[in-house]
Amino acid sequence: MPELYQLASAITRHLDSIHVHDPIGLIRAKGTLATRTGFLVSLISPNDPNDPEKVRLLRQAATELGLEACMEGSR
């Protein structure tokens, strides 16, 4: 599976787990990720080609939001 999809899935699962009782917080977190990266992470599918620029932007946004832990397994 492409690295972009794996990274996006890992980040999404992590956000779901830390905001399991805070739906508004989850929505805000996903929205912040989208505005930082400039693209909707939910649109990424397993069939999409790997985009190194998007991977970089996603990693950078996740780091800014303090989500480094979830990126370890997707490298």
Next chain:
Amino acid sequence: MRPRVKTRIAIAMTALVAVNLLTAAVSWGYTARATRLSEVARASSAQASAIEQAAHRVTRFVSDGNSLALAVNRSSASEEVSARYGEIQGSELGSDHALQMVRSAGADSASAYQQWEQLRLATYLWINREAETAGSGLRLTRDAQGRYRASVSTNLHAPLDLAALDSAGLRNAVRLRSQSLVDGSLRRLAHDAQADATLAAQQEDQARMMAAQATLALIALSLVTAIAAAVWLYRSIAAPLQRARVYAECVAAGDLDAVYTSHTDDEIGSLTHAIEDMKNSVVRRIAIMQEMAGAVLVTADDVDKAAQHALQGAKSNMSSEAVADDIVAVVGHAKILTDLAAQMLRE
């Protein structure tokens, strides 16, 4: 691979039709056999009846022959002789006809008919001998058509075994031939025909019983087949459809975490796959909408902060460059939001 739904229905219907056809065929077969045996029994009974009738006629002929011979011997009046002659003519024709009927009823009566011919000749030879002895002018002869009739002369010739016999000997020969025919051949034929009729009747009863038993057994088999087909169709069609319906209702009620695990490789499996794909598509679109909503919230917060900062800056005589920076930031956030909305709309 599991057969398709319509194939399963076709298999079930074919099985039911096949069992019903088998039932009809077996029942028809036994019934046809019983009918044939019934006809055999009827024919054999008719044969036995014809043989009994022939025996009765022959006995009557012999009796009439005795009466005519006696009348001729006593030189009875011509009227009496004529009457006796008329009687024997009638009984001869009756016997001949009855034996023809026996043959046409299927009995192997060639030998019996031959015995009848010998009995008839011996009887007329005896009567001729009595007439000769009594000095009567009556003679019995055979015409060109083979019929025996009264005449003044005779062309009947006695065979070797009868040529040297006198009246008493000829009378005895008639008696012996009568016994051989009636008590021998005809009785044996009647007994055989009756035995055949009895056997055919027994076999007919057996065939009818077999037909009834086979029909009952096959009706039971048909019932079992119908029940088995119904259960199979229910388990292979109705039950999976029920599970698919429950799954669709769960999804409709909002349980988007539900997973369908009983997919089959037929039309019902295609349906459940389609329902699951629809659910996954809905889940994805909700996630996109949530992310978009989140982006709007975050952008709204940023715009609000920028607006507050600009307002405070305006009150505190902040430089126009600083205000422009705030406006540029707001425009930038709006552009990001516009891009995200465009991505969502393209999906």
